[in-house]
Every structure is written in C-alpha cells, then in structure tokens.
Amino acid sequence: MSNFLDKLSIRQMSTDDVNSIVDIDTKVLGETRKDYWVTKVIKEADSRPPDASLIAEIDGKVAGFILGEVSGWEFKVPNNIGWIDTIGIDPDYQNRGIAKVLAIALITNLQQRGVDTIYTLVNWNDWDLLQFFHAMGFSRGDMINLVLKV
C-alpha cells in the first residue's frame, strides 16, 4: 500500500492561493476572513521571504499552508529569529503528518537563512496547536503576554 504522504508535495505559496487558504480557514474556524487573508497573503507578501510561506498539496489540491517570517527581513537586516505565524490543515486531511512535513520544510528554509531560534504564539486554550507544537519539540519561551483591558 502506498504511503499517503507520497502524494504530498510542498511548494511556495503564491497570491493565487488566497482562496484555498480562506476555504481552509473557514473550515477550521467556522467563519470567513477573506479581507484578513488578502492582506496577509497578497498585500504583505513582500514582507516575508518567498520560501517562508508554503503550501501542501495532495493530488493537486491545497491541503494545508504555513506562513513564516524572518525578523528584520523586510528591512534587509535579517537576524537569527524566525517566526511561525500561522499553520492550517484542511480538517479532511488532518492527523496524517501534513503539518509536520510543512513545519519541517519551513524550519529548514529558515535555518538556511541564518535563523537559529523560532518563535510562535499560541492561544493558551488552543489545545490542538499546543499539542502539535509540543510534538514538534517546541517548549515554553521566556516571554509572557501581558494584557490590560481598557
């Protein structure tokens, strides 16, 4: 039996992927955020290295995406800090290793750009993402989030 992941291919995101990303986000969150993704994927594309935004495809269909960044890259002074901004896998394709392949591909690309430390922010209540990042070897960092309601 062939391995499901044999059908998986990883490529750089293009602005044409915005609708597929909106569809996955809608399936995951239950609400549609088209304007948000147009800003992230199209308007802000130049603020991220091209190989820091990746798409996972199964049989030509977009099954997931990851958006990363390198601190300082938009100012042409990249440093050693990279970020995973967002990861999303189509619920029909979750639990098959796609997010892991995407994250490893992004981390490899960031390392080749001189990154040695990767940050990400996860909502404390988002158990799926916390478990995923834990499985990827992430641990609690030394920054905390402060909030003031005004």
Ligand SMILES: CC(C)(COP(=O)(O)OP(=O)(O)OC[C@H]1O[C@@H](n2cnc3c(N)ncnc32)[C@H](O)[C@@H]1OP(=O)(O)O)[C@@H](O)C(=O)NCCC(=O)NCCS
């Ligand atoms: C969290 C998420 C990215 C995981 O994607 P996935 O493709 O199912 O994850 P994988 O199959 O690659 O799992 C990789 C590892 O994480 C672990 N993992 C992933 N999700 C997990 C969960 N919910 N509970 C426990 N472990 C989990 C797997 O067991 C696996 O561990 P292993 O390497 O030890 O075998 C996916 O569920 C998702 O997209 N959730 C929504 C995230 C979100 O809100 N994004 C913003 C809007 S799009």
